[in-house]
Every structure is written in C-alpha cells, then in structure tokens.
Amino acid sequence: MSVTPQDVEKVALLASLAISESDLPEVTERFSRVLNLVDELNTIDTESVTPMSNPHDMEQRLRPDIVTCEDNREALMASAPAQEQGYFLVPKVID
Amino acid sequence: MNWEIVMGLEVHLQLATQSKIFSGSSTQFGASPNVQADAVDLGMPGMLPVLNEEAVRHAVTFGLGIGARIGHRSVFDRKNYFYPDLPKGYQVSQFFAPIVCEGIFEVPLENGSLYPIRITRAHLEEDAGKSVHDEFAHETGIDLNRAGTPLLEIVTEPDFRSAEQAVAYLKALHSLVTYLGISDGNMAEGSMRCDINISLRKKGSDELGTRTEIKNVNSFRFVERAIYSEYERQAEILESGGAITQETRLYDADRDTTRSMRSKEVANDYRYFPEPDLLPIVIDEAYIDAVRQSLPELPTAKRERFLAEYGVSEYAASLLVPNHDMADYFESVAKASGASKLAANLILGDLTAALNRHELSITESPVSAERLGGLVSRVEDGTLSSKLAKQVFDALWEGEGDADQIIAARGLKQVSDSSALEAMVTEVIANNPDQVAQYIAADEAKRKKLSGFFVGQIMKASKGQANPQMINQLLLEKLESQS
Numbered sequence: 001m002s003v004t005p006q007d008v009e010k011v012a013l014l015a016s017l018a019i020s021e022s023d024l025p026e027v028t029e030r031f032s033r034v035l036n037l038v039d040e041l042n043t044i045d046t047e048s049v050t051p052m053s054n055p056h057d058m059e060q061r062l063r064p065d066i067v068t069c070e071d072n073r074e075a076l077m078a079s080a081p082a083q084e085q086g087y088f089l090v091p092k093v094i095d
Numbered sequence: 096m097n098w099e100i101v102m103g104l105e106v107h108l109q110l111a112t113q114s115k116i117f118s119g120s121s122t123q124f125g126a127s128p129n130v131q132a133d134a135v136d137l138g139m140p141g142m143l144p145v146l147n148e149e150a151v152r153h154a155v156t157f158g159l160g161i162g163a164r165i166g167h168r169s170v171f172d173r174k175n176y177f178y179p180d181l182p183k184g185y186q187v188s189q190f191f192a193p194i195v196c197e198g199i200f201e202v203p204l205e206n207g208s209l210y211p212i213r214i215t216r217a218h219l220e221e222d223a224g225k226s227v228h229d230e231f232a233h234e235t236g237i238d239l240n241r242a243g244t245p246l247l248e249i250v251t252e253p254d255f256r257s258a259e260q261a262v263a264y265l266k267a268l269h270s271l272v273t274y275l276g277i278s279d280g281n282m283a284e285g286s287m288r289c290d291i292n293i294s295l296r297k298k299g300s301d302e303l304g305t306r307t308e309i310k311n312v313n314s315f316r317f318v319e320r321a322i323y324s325e326y327e328r329q330a331e332i333l334e335s336g337g338a339i340t341q342e343t344r345l346y347d348a349d350r351d352t353t354r355s356m357r358s359k360e361v362a363n364d365y366r367y368f369p370e371p372d373l374l375p376i377v378i379d380e381a382y383i384d385a386v387r388q389s390l391p392e393l394p395t396a397k398r399e400r401f402l403a404e405y406g407v408s409e410y411a412a413s414l415l416v417p418n419h420d421m422a423d424y425f426e427s428v429a430k431a432s433g434a435s436k437l438a439a440n441l442i443l444g445d446l447t448a449a450l451n452r453h454e455l456s457i458t459e460s461p462v463s464a465e466r467l468g469g470l471v472s473r474v475e476d477g478t479l480s481s482k483l484a485k486q487v488f489d490a491l492w493e494g495e496g497d498a499d500q501i502i503a504a505r506g507l508k509q510v511s512d513s514s515a516l517e518a519m520v521t522e523v524i525a526n527n528p529d530q531v532a533q534y535i536a537a538d539e540a541k542r543k544k545l546s547g548f549f550v551g552q553i554m555k556a557s558k559g560q561a562n563p564q565m566i567n568q569l570l571l572e573k574l575e576s577q578s
Contacts, residue, residue: 014364016177053170053192053369059377065112065149068119071130076137086128087236090179093226 003031098295098330101303102255102322103215106268108247108278109222109286110153116221116245117144117187124284132224132239138183143372150245151376153277154194154219155386157247160275160393161214163198168377171219171370179237180224188248189218190367194376195247201395202260202267207409209395212264213252220246241285247277253292253303258322262315265289270394270417288313291322294339295329304329305339309353312346321346325353397422405435414443421457424464431468434475441471445488462491469498478502480509482559511562513569516553519561520569523552524577534574546570 008028012019019027073086082089115122118135135142158165170192173185195217201209222244227236249268255261269287273280280286294306309325312318324346329339344353392400398416401407407415415425425442429435446467450460470487473479479487479502490501502508510516524531527549534545546567553566 010364014175014366051191054371054374056374058374060146060374062148062151063119063145065114065147066119067114067121069114069121069131069133072133073129076132076134076139077129082234084231084234084236086130087227087230087238088129088179089231089234090237091235092233093179093228093235 003028003035007031097298098326098333099298099300100256100258100322100326101253101294101296101306102261103253103292104251104255104261104264105290105292106249106265107222107288107290108157108249108272110150110245110247111276111278112147112149112153112245114147115243116147116150116219118243120243122244124281126240128236128238129240132242136182136239136243144187146373146376147245150219151194151378152386153245153275154217154247155378155383156275156277156390157217157249157272158195158198159383159387159390160271161198161200163214163217164196165378165383166192166194166196166376167379168192168375169194169218170375171373172367173370174220174365174367176365178223178226179235180226180239180242182224182239182242186221186223187370187373188220188367191369192375193218194378195249200251200264200268200271202264203395203398203413204260204263205413207413210260210263212254215250215252217247217249220248222246253294258319258326261291261322262319265315265318266417267394270419274391274394274419276391282313282315285313289318291318291325293322293325293329295326295333304333305341307339307341307353308343309346310343310356317346317348320348320351321353324351328353391419394419401425405429405439407435407439411436411439411443415439418457424457424460427464428468428471431465432471432475434471437474438468438471441467441474441484441488445485449488449492461494462488466491466497473498473502477511477562478509479507480559480561480563482554482563483507483509486559508560509562510557510560511565513565516557516561516565517569519553519556520549520566520573523549523556524573527552531574531577535577542574546574549574 005024005028008019008024008031011031077083077088080088109122110116112122114120115136118133120133120136121131123131135144155165169189171187172190174188174190175185177184193216195214197216198214200212200214202212204210222241224237224239224242227238230236251264255264265287269280269282272278272287278286289312291309291312292306293309294304296302296304307325307329309321312321325344332339343356345356346353394416397419398412401412401416401422402409414421416422421442425439428438428442432438446460446462450457455461470479470484470491473487474481474484486505486507487498487501490496490505491498495501496504530545530548534542537545549570550563550566553561553570554563
C-alpha cells in the first residue's frame with residue numbers, strides 16, 4: 001500500500017504532530033512500509049473469526065456507585081502550567 | 096418550492112448516578128471548578144477506569160423501556176480528538192458494539208395518536224469537561240468536574256418530518272427517562288442535550304439531501320426554533336441553486352440563527368478503536384430479566400389506564416401523565432375524592448395556575464393531594480358550587496385547614512334548600528319588572544342571555560352560595576309562568 005505525503009500530513013494533523021517539510025519523504029516511506037506489513041496480514045482469511053476487542057479473555061468488573069474521591073484539587077493542579085480561580089488555563093479557544 | 100424536512104436526533108442524557116462512570120468522583124452539579132475531578136478524570140498517566148454498575152443498569156433499563164434489543168456483549172471504544180476540555184485526547188464511548196441496540200419508541204402526538212420513531216442505538220460514554228471563555232481575558236478556563244459524568248447517547252433514524260414531531264419526541268423521552276428514574280431530566284443543568292441532524296429534499300423525493308448537524312441544543316423551545324431557522328437557511332440556499340455544506344453548526348438563541356463551528360470541522364475523523372483499558376461488558380438474560388421486573392409503569396401504559404380507569408379526557412391525560420409526580424398526585428386526589436374528572440379539572444385548573452404563579456413544582460404544592468381530595472368531594476356532593484370551590488381552594492393554598500374546616504369557618508355552604516332559593520327568585524323577579532317585561536318580549540336566543548341577569552342578581556343576594564343549577568331551573572319555571 002502506498003501512502004502519499006498528503007495522507008501523512010492529514011494523519012499528523014489529526015494526531016497534532018508537527019512533521020517538517022524535510023522529514024516528510026522519510027516519514028511517508030516508513031508509513032508505507034508499516035502499511036505494507038498490514039496488507040500482508042490482510043491476505044489472511046478472517047471471515048469466521050470474531051474481532052477481538054481485548055486480548056484478555058475476561059469480562060468487565062463493575063464497581064458500586066459510591067463516591068470515593070475527596071476534593072484533591074490542590075495536589076492535582078500542582079503540575080498545571082497555569083491556573084486561576086480553580087480553573088486550568090489554556091490558550092484562548094475560539095469556537 | 097416545497098421542501099420536506101428530514102431529521103434524526105441524538106440526545107445526550109446524563110444518567111442519575113452518585114459517582115462518575117469510570118471514577119469515584121461525585122457528579123453533583125454546581126461545585127467549585129475542578130473539586131470533583133480525580134486523577135482518572137484528569138487523564139493522569141497510569142490511571143485505569145473502573146465501570147460504574149449503576150450506569151450499566153440505567154442503560155439496560157432504558158433499552159427495556161423502549162423494547163430495544165440489549166447488547167449481550169458491548170465494548171467501549173476510544174473516540175479520538177483534541178480539545179482542551181478532553182484531557183485524555185479521547186472520549187471513551189461505544190462505537191462498534193453499543194449496549195442498547197435497535198428499538199422503536201412510540202411518541203404520543205397532540206392528536207392522541209402514536210408516532211413510531213426508530214431508535215438506532217443508545218450507547219454509554221463519558222462527558223467532557225467545560226470550557227469557560229468569558230471569565231478570562233486572554234485564556235480559556237477549564238473545569239473538569241463534568242468530565243467522566245455518565246451519558247447515554249440515544250440516536251434515532253432520520254424519522255422526523257417536522258419540528259413538532261421532534262419536540263414531541265423529546266418531551267416523551269424526557270417523560271420516559273424520569274419515569275424510569277435513570278436521569279433527573281434537568282435540562283437547565285444540561286442533563287438532556289440534543290444534536291439535530293437536518294436536511295431538506297423536494298417533496299416526493301426519496302433521496303436524502305446533504306445534512307448539517309446542530310449541536311447541543313438544551314431546551315424544547317430552542318430545538319423548535321433552531322429547526323425553523325436552519326430550515327429557512329437551507330431552503331434559501333437550495334432555492335438560489337446553491338449546495339449545502341455538510342458541517343456542524345451551533346444555534347445562537349440570542350440571534351435566532353445557526354452558525355458554522357469552523358474549529359471542529361478539521362477533526363471530523365475520530366479513528367475509533369477498542370478501548371484497551373476496559374473489558375467487554377457482558378450482560379446475561381438473568382440480569383435483563385431482573386431489570387425488566389423492576390420497570391415501573393411507563394407513560395404510555397399509564398395514559399391508557401387513566402383513560403380507562405378514571406375516564407379523564409385525552410387532553411387531561413396528556414397533561415397529567417408526562418410528569419410522574421403530577422400523575423401520582425392526580426391518582427391520590429382521585430382516590431381520596433372518588434371523583435376523578437372533577438379532580439383532573441381542579442388540578443389542571445386552579446392548582447396548576449397557582450403553582451405556575453408561584454413557580455412551584457407539584458411536589459412543592461402547599462395543598463396536599465389529600466386536602467385537594469377533600470375539596471373535590473365537597474364539590475362532588477353539591478356542598479360547594481364551583482365558585483365557592485375557588486374560594487375554598489384559595490384558603491387551602493393559604494393553609495387555613497382542610498376543606499370542611501374552611502367551609503365551616505367561613506359559612507360557605509352552598510344553598511340547595513329549594514324553598515329558600517324560591518324565595519330569592521321570587522324576590523328578584525318582583526324587584527325587576529322592566530327586565531321581566533323584556534324577557535317576556537324576547538325570542539328564545541335572547542331569553543337565554545337575559546336570564547343571566549337574574550342569575551347574577553340571585554347569586555349576589557345569596558353571596559355566591561346559591562346552587563346555580565337549582566337557580567336556573569327555578570328561574571326558568573317562574574319566568575315561563577309569567578309569560
């Protein structure tokens with residue numbers, strides 16, 4: 001499967017990654033190599049196989065609906081680069 | 096040109112749980128920012144989600160409430176996008192295998208008929224946090240208290256053809272989920288938010304047009320207005336030969352228009368994949384049966400029962416049933432008085448008017464169902480005329496005791512003693528010879544009108560306590576005998 005530089009740019013945008021113009025040919029090439037491997041896997045007939053959603057053959061454990069967390073804001077916000085009045089601050093987002 | 100509107104709705108319903116879907120943080124509304132967000136909600140490295148059993152139960156309850164198929168094995172997936180109020184960079188949702196599969200929801204319309212809406216699916220997911228744009232000059236504030244609140248996203252097929260149907264569906268859904276007790280249904284606090292997928296096509300066409308999605312409309316009235324406004328916009332574009340751009344739009348209630356949300360357009364590719372931190376939810380028949388056993392009587396069934404058992408009108412049922420507290424109140428009054436139609440009239444008339452005036456809900460009514468039942472009984476047995484009933488109601492509202500105490504204290508008994516009434520009628524006729532002459536000269540239609548004068552005089556003379564039916568009868572007899 002061949003991947004175009006445009007495909008790579010789109011994926012980079014979705015993943016919020018910056019890929020420089022000069023790196024683009026090499027990244028495109030490496031992307032293609034990975035996808036070639038996937039193509040090979042795709043030749044296997046999996047018609048009768050149920051898709052696996054988790055490698056563990058177990059089911060989800062449930063917890064009772066009880067509030068167990070106390071207010072721990074100060075500690076949890078300690079590593080935030082910017083905060084004010086209890087809010088995390090991020091660069092202005094405009095809708 | 097005549098356009099047909101085609102719509103599907105997605106409702107995000109906040110489930111009534113104490114704690115979040117994957118963490119032990121509280122879901123209570125209105126706390127200070129970020130005090131109800133723990134390490135899981137914040138997406139700290141190494142944190143693992145553990146699923147809340149109540150969220151699962153609520154989802155299954157909903158599915159059974161609309162007769163949908165329950166997914167015996169449902170799976171969480173990651174929906175990937177970047178936004179500051181989504182700290183993990185993905186929302187845990189269900190894409191490939193939802194917990195509630197296809198079903199049909201029958202929506203009662205105003206004319207009493209049922210309009211079936213196909214439910215595509217309903218899936219569990221976590222809510223995102225809240226972005227605060229106005230509080231800070233150069234930054235956006237992020238409050239993650241809401242992050243991880245359990246939501247059930249309920250998706251319909253494109254089965255709506257009018258704004259009225261859409262609103263009727265939302266009202267019926269609101270009624271259903273509050274009956275089921277799976278959500279508080281508080282729209283002002285965002286417990287029920289609606290996305291509207293909307294497109295137009297020429298009348299008679301089978302093809303679907305290009306749609307837009309209006310996000311996050313949070314009141315019945317705004318849903319209706321957003322639909323009208325988007326319909327106008329799309330019709331105008333199509334009529335001038337243009338094409339609709341598939342995009343997400345936001346309804347601006349202040350301007351009553353929708354506008355494009357350009358910032359969200361780029362990321363319309365969510366790259367769903369199974370959430371590796373959670374295992375499949377397995378639901379067996381025994382569990383489903385147990386939930387089914389616990390289902391309360393649902394609005395549609397209650398409506399049927401009210402019509403059959405209490406003989407109330409379709410209209411009265413449509414007002415009494417949607418709010419289950421109101422329905423319970425009505426049943427108590429009907430049982431206490433044994434006069435269900437009168438009970439419905441009084442609840443939907445004087446009581447509702449008074450509650451609205453004081454902005455109270457039915458559960459906050461200062462008049463208990465038992466006391467209102469007492470009043471209804473006194474109207475039913477003829478002790479009180481409807482006019483006197485109004486006076487007694489006002490006194491009940493003011494807390495002056497029960498109906499019988501008020502009647503005794505104020506001497507409000509309706510006069511139904513025929514000899515006393517006859518004397519009043521005779522006196523009024525004797526005192527108003529001109530009006531009597533007019534009455535005698537008048538034709539059938541006019542006589543009816545003129546007799547109102549005499550009734551008014553008699554009611555005045557009796558201080559409103561004369562039995563109006565008896566007065567009417569006596570008056571007619573007397574007047575006829577004069578002519």
